[in-house]
Amino acid sequence: MREQSLLLSEHTASSGHRRLALVVAAVLIVAFLSILFIGGRELPYFAAYVPIVDSIMFLSDLVTATLLYSQYSVGRQRSALTLGMGYLFAALIIIPHALTFPGNFSPTGLLGANVDTAFWLYYFCRLGLFIAVIAYSLLEEVQSSTGTNLTSVKATITSSIVAVTVLVLLLTMLSIHAGFLPRVMLDSVQATGPLWNRVLAPALVLVSVAAIALLWRDRSSLLTMWLLVAQFAWLIEILLLSLSPSRFSVFWYGGVFGEIASCLVLAVLLYETSILYGRLALAAEQRNAEGERQRLALQVVAASLAHEVQQPLATLLLNGDVARTHLAQTPPNVPGVRAALDDIESDGFRASNIINSIRVTVTGSAPPVAPLSIGHLVHQALALFRFDLRAHDVSVQLEAAPDLPPVSGNKGQLLQVLVNLITNALEAMQEVTDRPRMLNIRSSLRVPKMLSVAIADSGPGIAVEHAGRIFDPFFTTKSRGTGLGLAICQQIIEAHGGRISASAGAKHGAIFEILLPTG
Numbered sequence: 001m002r003e004q005s006l007l008l009s010e011h012t013a014s015s016g017h018r019r020l021a022l023v024v025a026a027v028l029i030v031a032f033l034s035i036l037f038i039g040g041r042e043l044p045y046f047a048a049y050v051p052i053v054d055s056i057m058f059l060s061d062l063v064t065a066t067l068l069y070s071q072y073s074v075g076r077q078r079s080a081l082t083l084g085m086g087y088l089f090a091a092l093i094i095i096p097h098a099l100t101f102p103g104n105f106s107p108t109g110l111l112g113a114n115v116d117t118a119f120w121l122y123y124f125c126r127l128g129l130f131i132a133v134i135a136y137s138l139l140e141e142v143q144s145s146t147g148t149n150l151t152s153v154k155a156t157i158t159s160s161i162v163a164v165t166v167l168v169l170l171l172t173m174l175s176i177h178a179g180f181l182p183r184v185m186l187d188s189v190q191a192t193g194p195l196w197n198r199v200l201a202p203a204l205v206l207v208s209v210a211a212i213a214l215l216w217r218d219r220s221s222l223l224t225m226w227l228l229v230a231q232f233a234w235l236i237e238i239l240l241l242s243l244s245p246s247r248f249s250v251f252w253y254g255g256v257f258g259e260i261a262s263c264l265v266l267a268v269l270l271y272e273t274s275i276l277y278g279r280l281a282l283a284a285e286q287r288n289a290e291g292e293r294q295r296l297a298l299q300v301v302a303a304s305l306a307h308e309v310q311q312p313l314a315t316l317l318l319n320g321d322v323a324r325t326h327l328a329q330t331p332p333n334v335p336g337v338r339a340a341l342d343d344i345e346s347d348g349f350r351a352s353n354i355i356n357s358i359r360v361t362v363t364g365s366a367p368p369v370a371p372l373s374i375g376h377l378v379h380q381a382l383a384l385f386r387f388d389l390r391a392h393d394v395s396v397q398l399e400a401a402p403d404l405p406p407v408s409g410n411k412g413q414l415l416q417v418l419v420n421l422i423t424n425a426l427e428a429m430q431e432v433t434d435r436p437r438m439l440n441i442r443s444s445l446r447v448p449k450m451l452s453v454a455i456a457d458s459g460p461g462i463a464v465e466h467a468g469r470i471f472d473p474f475f476t477t478k479s480r481g482t483g484l485g486l487a488i489c490q491q492i493i494e495a496h497g498g499r500i501s502a503s504a505g506a507k508h509g510a511i512f513e514i515l516l517p518t519g
Contacts, residue, residue, distance in 0.1 A: 017222060021229050024264065028257065032236045035254045036243075045248050047103060053259055054098035060262045061091035067269045073153050079139040081160060083227075086132020089164045090125050090262075096172040097121040113176055115185045120175040123200060126234065126258070128167075130207045133231060137214035137224075201242035208235040226268045233261035318387065319343040371406040372414065374443050374453055374516075381418040382441075388426055392437060399442040405518040407451055409496045414516075417489045417500075421455045421512050424485065428459030428510065435508065450498070450515045457509040462502060470502055 068084030071077065098104055100113035100121065109117060174180050184196055208231060215228040237258040244251035319340045326336035382389075382396060389396060407414075422439070429437040440456040462470060473487040486502075493500045498516040505511055 014222075017225065021225055024229055025232055028233055028236055031254075031257075032240070035240060035250060038250050041250050043248055043250060043253060045103070049253070050101050051098060051104055053256065054094050054101075056259050057262055058091050058094045058098075060259070060266045061087045061094070064262070064266045064269060065091060067266075067273060069157055073157065076153065077139075079136045081156065082139055083132055083136040085160050085164050086129045086136070088161065089132070089168060090129045092165060092168040093121055093125045093128070093171065096168075096175075097125065100176070111172075111176055114178045116178075116181065116183055117175045119184050120181050121172065123204070124171050124175070126204060126238070127207065130204070130211050130231075130234070133211040133227060134207070134214055136227070137211065137217070197242060201238060204238045205235065205242070208238060222268070222272065226265050230261035230265045233257045233264070237261075315384065315387075316344055369408050369410050372409055372411055373406055374404060374451060375400050377411070377415055377418060378441055378443065378453070381415060381422055384419060385422055385426065389439075392426060392430060394426060394429060394437040394439050397438065397440040399440070399444075401444045404443055404445060404451060407496075407516045407518055409516065413492045414496070417492050417514065418453075418455075420485045420489050421514075424512075425455060425457035425459065425510075428457050432459055438509075445518070446515060449518045451518050452513055452515055454511055454513045456505055456511040458505070459509045461504050461508060462510045467502070471500075 065084045065087035068080050068087060072080040072084060096111065097118055100109035100111055101118040102109050102113075102115065108115070111117075182195055184200070211231050212228060212235065215224055215231060219225050219228055234257070237254075237256075240251045240254045240257070323337050323340035323344070326333035326340065378398065378400075388394075425439055429439075435458055438456075438458040440454075442452075442454045442456075444452050444454075446452045471486050471490045490500050493514055493516070496516055498514060500512065500514050503511050503513070
């Protein structure tokens with residue numbers, strides 16, 4: 001499955017987003033048509049209206065610019081950078097607009113403003129943002145080089161912020177000084193009319209329509225679709241203001257559509273960014289979990305090798321000492337040396353088979369299988385313990401049903417299971433002194449077509465509180481155990497289509513039973 005992009009401009013709008021966009025557009029149209037019938041009425045002057053609206057515009061545009069800059073830092077898309085600059089410009093220029101608007105902080109506005117200053121600052125705010133949207137549409141398919149390093153990205157962002165700030169300062173100074181720009185307002189309330197209605201408003205409408213037309217080309221993108229809705233709201237705002245003969249009419253107060261549009265784009269950006277963050281957090285958690293599983297798997301492999309190879313290596317060392325003892329005799333005991341070397345060779349092959357068996361188990365590859373005689377495997381396993389059985393005074397009882405069918409399996413793996421179980425039985429009986437040490441191995445045929453091998457000892461048995469955990473990885477009651485022997489046995493037997501279980505003996509000890517399919 002393809003990984004989802006971190007860039008909102010590359011997210012395809014879902015059907016839910018499309019339906020919601022249509023609903024918003026329909027509401028905007030209904031509201032616009034409703035205002036047309038009463039738009040010419042004058043409403044009371046509400047002193048807090050402009051500061052509230054300007055504050056909302058500043059915060060929403062500034063946060064939107066920050067999110068777009070972060071998108072650029074990730075995707076190196078010039079379109080995101082350009083749009084971010086447009087929103088930053090709109091956020092910064094609204095500051096002098098709030099300070100110079102008549103009646104906000106002084107009757108004529110601060111900073112030495114004239115009656116036209118706030119108007120021109122608003123006009124530049126909308127014109128700059130519309131141009132940025134057009135540039136975004138034209139640059140949407142263009143990306144910076146993926147090799148751009150983080151230092152270059154930071155330098156580009158810093159340079160763009162400085163450039164936007166300088167532009168805002170220049171336009172503010174241009175708007176403050178009378179005579180640099182044409183007169184538009186008759187006073188702080190009344191507009192002169194012709195210049196705004198015949199030139200400036202139609203120019204803004206034309207630029208807005210051009211932005212809408214360009215956005216419409218690729219409206220499948222999530223960000224583009226919501227910019228299209230916002231641009232539609234800004235167009236309605238310009239149309240309402242162009243119909244207003246003065247400030248504080250219904251048409252003028254209806255210009256709140258622009259603020260709704262700004263908040264709308266911000267809300268979508270925040271919502272989708274939150275979803276992306278959640279997905280990234282989940283992906284990071286999954287990667288950490290996968291890394292932990294891999295680390296645990298390496299630990300299991302290392303512990304398995306240490307656990308399984310320890311016994312044949314110990315036997316190799318013992319047989320080496322035996323061979324050295326036979327050679328030191330006078331005359332040298334050649335048959336004894338030959339027998340010790342045969343045992344060394346056998347243990348070497350056994351160690352190699354254990355390593356191969358663990359490799360096959362860990363990698364999940366299919367081991368080679370062949371028809372095997374359980375009786376022959378049991379005798380092979382016991383032959384490896386002939387010294388241990390004598391040293392610990394353990395008696396062995398073999399019970400095998402006649403004419404047992406062969407099982408299909410991997411000889412090395414099944415021998416490894418038997419060796420593990422016999423080793424555990426011998427270790428369990430080391431501390432037994434009040435009764436004979438007995439190792440009983442019974443082979444029989446179970447219905448339907450399952451061959452059973454039961455290994456019973458006369459040790460202390462399995463504690464009740466441990467009965468349900470003895471096959472768990474890393475669970476052990478031995479001071480020097482790894483807790484992997486029985487877990488590996490279970491994995492091997494289940495891979496052969498069988499199962500392994502443990503139970504308490506009739507009087508003493510424990511019984512481990514292996515069930516394998518025949519055929």
